[in-house]
Amino acid sequence: MPRAKEFSETVALAQAMEVFWCKGYEATSLQDLISAMEISKSSFYETFGSKNELFVAAIGNYIETRVEAAVNMLDGELSGKKSIENIFAYFVEYQEQYGERGCFLCNCAVEFAQRNRAVAEQIALGMDQIEDAYHRAVIRGQKAGEIPPSRDARSLARYLLNCENGLLVSAMAGMDQRKMKEVAQVTLMALE
Numbered sequence: 001m002p003r004a005k006e007f008s009e010t011v012a013l014a015q016a017m018e019v020f021w022c023k024g025y026e027a028t029s030l031q032d033l034i035s036a037m038e039i040s041k042s043s044f045y046e047t048f049g050s051k052n053e054l055f056v057a058a059i060g061n062y063i064e065t066r067v068e069a070a071v072n073m074l075d076g077e078l079s080g081k082k083s084i085e086n087i088f089a090y091f092v093e094y095q096e097q098y099g100e101r102g103c104f105l106c107n108c109a110v111e112f113a114q115r116n117r118a119v120a121e122q123i124a125l126g127m128d129q130i131e132d133a134y135h136r137a138v139i140r141g142q143k144a145g146e147i148p149p150s151r152d153a154r155s156l157a158r159y160l161l162n163c164e165n166g167l168l169v170s171a172m173a174g175m176d177q178r179k180m181k182e183v184a185q186v187t188l189m190a191l192e
Helices: 008-023 030-037 039-048 050-076 080-098 105-113 117-143 153-172 175-190
Strands: none
Touching: 008 030, 008 039, 008 050, 008 105, 030 039, 039 050, 039 117, 050 080, 050 105, 050 117, 080 117, 080 153, 080 175, 105 117, 105 153, 117 153, 153 175
16 A cells, blocks of 8 residues: 655645746756655655656646736736736835746746747746736726727737736846836836
């Protein structure tokens, strides 16, 4: 009879995500992972298969937690325009606490997506969810008369997503909060 797991897969996966987020895929060793996850090497392989499989699962975990939180902010009860303004304000504030880490999806895309189809598919899934949430917010804003209906909602959603990604990458590169606020303000002018 196989032994029962003595750890939470959910907690171990979240710990692995943090290691990959801080160090990147290539710089993360198996020892880094099993130490952070507080599991044995055999439990690692039995539960997660390989470093690559764990990495793909970690991206999925990020989508289920962090991306879902961003989607919920955009889909909230505030007006479409206010939801978009609030999420950009959140990213500017986020820089103070987590700026050096940036966005895990962006980091993964830059480091790894072109070399691994499964990773690229996970990243696209997360980015599509955020783009769709921007799209819904833009449409709400257009229906409420806050955003000109002459603007193509899908194109505007893609623009906002790309500005968000650029802002978070710039934060990793050391852009200070004042400059990030300026960039966010210019980005939001597209809604006028």
